[in-house]
Amino acid sequence: MKVLVFGGTGFIGNRVLRKLLDRGHDVAAFDINPALPAYDQDFQSRVQILRGDITLMDDVVEAMLTVKPDHVLNLAYLMGAGDPHLGVRLNVLGMDNCFEAARLCGIQRVVYASSLTVYGEQLNFGERPVVEADFRHGKGLYAASKIYNEHQAEWYSAAYGMQITGLRAAHVTGWDKVRGSTDHVKCITEPARGKPVEFPFRDAMRLPIHVSDVAEIFSRLVEDDASRHPVYNSGGNGISMGDLAALVTRFVPDSQITFAQETGGRDASSIWLMDNSRWLDEYDYPLPAFEHRVLEMINEVRQDAGLPLIAGESVHA
Ligand SMILES: NC(=O)c1ccc[n+]([C@@H]2O[C@H](COP(=O)([O-])OP(=O)(O)OC[C@H]3O[C@@H](n4cnc5c(N)ncnc54)[C@H](O)[C@@H]3O)[C@@H](O)[C@H]2O)c1
Incomplete structure (x- = not known):
């Protein structure tokens, strides 16, 4: 074709x-x-x-x-x-x-x-x-x-x-995304590079x-x-920016992710609960575990920056 x-x-x-x-x-x-x-x-x-x-x-x-x-x-x-x-x-x-x-x-x-x-x-x-x-x-x-x-x-x-x-x-996420929504991307890629990053609201929700x-x-x-x-x-993994920061910190313990405010972002957030059963019933492609994708992104960034890779086992520690 x-x-x-x-x-x-x-x-x-x-x-x-x-x-x-x-x-x-x-x-x-x-x-x-x-x-x-x-x-x-x-x-x-x-x-x-x-x-x-x-x-x-x-x-x-x-x-x-x-x-x-x-x-x-x-x-x-x-x-x-x-x-x-x-x-x-x-x-x-x-x-x-x-x-x-x-x-x-x-x-x-x-x-x-x-x-x-x-x-x-x-x-x-x-x-x-x-x-x-x-x-x-x-x-x-x-x-x-x-x-x-x-x-x-x-x-x-x-x-x-x-x-x-x-x-x-x-919210499509990937290590080299530069257009559209990028806070969920930077929350992963900046700590992976060893850089500090700050976001407005810990409770803001995303659907990466x-x-x-x-x-x-x-x-x-x-x-x-x-x-x-x-x-x-498409479906996705509904998560708050705070929980995403915690997930990243499990892989990169010295992550410096801060939030200007604890609350105030949730009500303004777009969809974080999305039913994708229509897709799954017809095409049978369940999404892989999100935390594996996060680790993949961290290591893509680290490889690009010449930094040592992070082992996958630490996810389940
Ligand atoms: N990235 C996301 O989070 C996301 C989420 C939901 C939906 N989408 C949709 O997915 C689609 C692709 O998104 P993406 O993230 O790959 O965006 P992108 O900006 O990386 O890709 C868009 C492409 O369109 C090209 N383009 C721009 N103007 C053009 C023109 N006049 N003629 C021909 N090509 C032109 C750009 O050069 C670019 O390569 C878009 O419709 C977007 O709205 C993206």
Whole structure:
């Protein structure tokens, strides 16, 4: 199968490329930044990389006609709350260009990234896991764009019989993440480098999921010709920043993680309880234990910095 990944050189995208290549697929990446990270040099020659701008319909159609993919994945996005002019062009028009070009080129299967932000704060739901049918309370440009993307996908699927599927990804974490939510990342990577780090609230809640796991979910969705549902929750590991700091400190005992305030972050926190049984029932990929992923991230950072690695046994001590 041939897969074209828009935003393919990004944080999640480059991991998806590797996974699809490992499973024997032909893979092409379309990105405004055509450079893969240095750690991907081993497979760069096996990926067709096209430099292009998803906000330009001509670029998108040309890429689809050049690559002739069987399936498409769209990860190109403006992370966080950015400039609305660029946000609308990239996040709304870019998604439309992707769906419309796929339709024009006869490509039925498109997968795209939605986000846990569509739900808004956990406070809207009390202490229960959200399910995909829950009301989308998300506010702000990023969440509104993701909600709008879901409507776009629904419309194209209904009007043209396309198989468009979205993943509501939680807080994706990984040692080299630099855009979007990064406090849960820095809480792991800064102590791993031996650096002090401070956060506003110990009780702020996060729902981290490791980037390898999100890449696995996207890969499985895009390999499939169709999914049973229009959107899936990724799930993740609900944890407070304080408990994450404690977990990191178990691995790196001299961690210097401080909080400006003990409380005040919980009510403003986005979703930390997310039901992913829809995903598990259909694709059977339970998430690996989060603490193993944390140790992996610590050691990736330490290897990069030339520091001694931390042994896994200490987790269970
Ligand atoms: N990282 C997270 O925590 C997270 C959580 C939920 C959902 N998501 C979603 O997953 C998707 C991928 O996120 P990511 O973390 O890999 O982000 P990223 O910023 O690392 O990747 C986005 C990619 O899009 C590319 N891009 C930007 N403008 C472009 C343009 N005009 N044309 C073509 N390419 C362009 C960037 O160069 C980048 O490679 C996004 O839709 C994001 O909203 C991410």
